[in-house]
Every structure is written in structure tokens, then in C-alpha cells.
Amino acid sequence: MIEHGLRSIEPLISRRHAAGDSLFLVLDHNTRLLCLPKLLEAIPWLLEVPVLEVPAGEQAKRLDTAQLLWNGLASADRHSLILNLGGGTVSDLGGFVAASLLRGIDYINIPTTLLAMVDASIGGKVAVNLDNLKNRIGFFHNPLAVCLDPVFLATLPELQYKAGLAEALKTFLLDPENQELGDKWLESFNKLTIDELILRSATYKQKLVEQDPYDRGERQQLNLGHTFGHAIESLALSKGEEMPHGIAVAMGILPAMRLSQKFFGLSESVADHYRLWLTQQEISLPHYSDEERRRLLEYIHSDKKNCHNQVRCTLLAGIGKAQISVPVEDEQIIAALG
Ligand SMILES: NC(=O)c1ccc[n+]([C@@H]2O[C@H](COP(=O)([O-])OP(=O)(O)OC[C@H]3O[C@@H](n4cnc5c(N)ncnc54)[C@H](O)[C@@H]3O)[C@@H](O)[C@H]2O)c1
Ligand SMILES: [Zn+2]
DSSP states (O other), X not given: OEEESGGGGHHHHHHHHHTTOOEEEEEEHHHXXXXXXXXXXXXXXXXXXXXXXXXXXXXXXXXXXXXHHHHHXXXXXXXXXXXXXXXXXXHHHHHHHHHHGGGOOEEEEEEOSHHIIIIITSSOEEEEEETTEEEEEEEEOOOSEEEEOGGGGGGOOHHHHHHHHHXXXXXXXXXXXXXXXXXXXXXXXXXXXXXXXXXXXXXXXXXXXXXXXXXXXXXXXXXXXXXXXXXHHHHHHHTTOOOOHHHHHHHHHHHHHHHHHHHHOXXXXXXXXXXXXXXXXXXXXXXXXXHHHHHHHHHHHTOTTOBTTBEEEEEEEETTEEEEEEEEOHHHHHHHTO
């Protein structure tokens, strides 16, 4: 269930509270400072709810942080409800804890980053990382509701905003409704207001999730750029560099487009416009050393989307024409990395 505006989830939360169900807020350091006041302004009585704070950023998506939350939820029972207030890190981690505690309790996502609004908060994929391997340990456990409110975006750092735009652009590239735009697709994307962008991305993702809740078919469209993107993110993580997930995906779409041109004749102009968008966003085009390409390939081989050690990618035959689970050979991966 997708709700719009913070006040829209009040009735649902109030009902649970009135029924005696215990509520818990999970957030990170930044969302406690910058987003909690906005939530309390909309729903003041949430001030009584116990707050569990995790460190900000990808490093928090680990089993030991999950353990801190499990401990913090010692008084929870099967009727308890977790409210995740934060970006994809908080919703992935808080959702993971909700999925595992007492074999699954309810949670609501209140996304505060653009990336979480357009993507991460929807669909019930929850996970933590195992060392540098992204989302290695996880579940499918859908949130009871997702509450979208752009009010939080005012404080979001620019790089995080761009990361969210990248995931929204990915969804725009996949949506068959945009098939007819031809060379005007980038112009149309750039004209969307933030409200339209959130609504369109969230709606298209939700549609795919409903069609394919366990990610066995059509939902895999959403992996466009992710086979490469997760590897790029893992490589950065291993070097201790901060690389927002959406930026890694933005970079991962480039090699996916090169493969799409080779395999499905994706037009040069789509790839050109995509590079233009990266330039407009001042996202630098990556150049990998031989050693980095080798390590990226290693990470790609540990990707969950592979089948019997055969790398599988989501590619594009055109705007709104996703091709899922395309087998790709190692030499083709190395070549696509540029
Ligand atoms: N489950 C899914 O389907 C799915 C989909 C896409 C991404 N993800 C996951 O989401 C994670 C990335 O999420 P993210 O990009 O939202 O990152 P994030 O949650 O780490 O947030 C990025 C940074 O912004 C801060 N922040 C959050 N909201 C803010 C606000 N309103 N104002 C100022 N600062 C704010 C956070 O504290 C953090 O420092 C990755 O781990 C990725 O794997 C999951
Ligand atoms: Zn993503």
C-alpha cells in the first residue's frame, strides 16, 4: 500500500497503537536530526515511541547492527510494528530485522531519500551485506505500507539526490509507457516535477512487484545497471570509499547499454543521451584499470542474479523494452567495462 503525505499513515498507526501494539522507530543519526522533527510535526504523539538509532550509511547494513536492533526490540512481540524512517539503508536493515524477529513482524517504510522513495522502500526486498558482498543475507518481507512525502528532500545532500534521480531514470527507461518518446525521452524525463517523478517510479515498481513478488521474472527488469552497479559499489566499499548505491547504478547502466547495443541493437542515440544525462549531472564517466576490471568481474560472479555461475544481466532493446536474464560471457563483461 503506497500512501502520500505523512498524515496519510496516521490512521493506520493510531489503530495499531490503540489496539495496544507496541511501536518502534528505526532511524539513523542524520534522519533523527533532520527528518524526525518533520515526522513529529505531522504526527506529534509519535514522540512517545521508543527510538532505535543505527549509524548512517551503507556500513550499517551488517549483521552486527541487526543484532543491536534485535536487542533493542527485546520487548517486542508478534503484534509490534516498526517504523523505518530513513533511506534505503534504514529500510533494508529495519525491514531485515522485522522479517527475522519472531519469524516476521510488521513494518512501515517512511523513506527520506529520493532513492528510497522511488525504489528501495517498495517491494519488500530486505537485506544486510556480508563483508563486501551486497545484500547477501536477506528476505522478501513486504512493508505494511510505504509513506511517500517529498518534504524530507529539502535537507538531502546533492550527491544523494542525484543517486535517487539515477534510479528514477532507470525506471523511466524501463517503463513501456515511454516507448513512443523516441529521441525526446531525456527531454521528457528532465521536465518531470519531483512529485511526478516519485509517483511514476513508485507506481511502475509497485506494478512489477505485484506481478512478480519473488523476483523470478518481470521484476528483474529493475536490475538494469545493477549487475555492474553492485560490483562497482562493492569495489568502492572494499577501498573504504563512499559510493552511493544510485551513483554506482548510474555508472553500471553504461556497460549495460554497451551490451544492449551489441546484443539487441539498442540505438546509439539512447546511449548518447544517457551519457549526456551523466554529464548534466556531473557524474564522471569511470575508467577502470585492468586490475579493477578483474576485481569487478569477480564481484559480478558473486551476484545473486547469476544462474549456475553464468552471469545474467538485464539489458534494453529500446526505451521501455527490457530484456531480462540475458547470459553474458566474461570477455563480453570485460569489454563492456570499457
Ligand atoms: N530493497 C530494495 O529494493 C532496494 C532498492 C534500491 C536500493 N536499495 C538499498 O538502499 C541503500 C541505499 O539507500 P539510500 O541511497 O537511500 O542511502 P542511505 O539510506 O544510506 O542514505 C544516504 C545518506 O543520506 C542520509 N539521509 C537520509 N535521508 C536524509 C535526508 N532527508 N536529509 C539528509 N540526509 C539524509 C543518510 O543518513 C545517509 O547518510 C543501499 O544499501 C541499496 O542496496 C534497496
Ligand atoms: Zn538499486
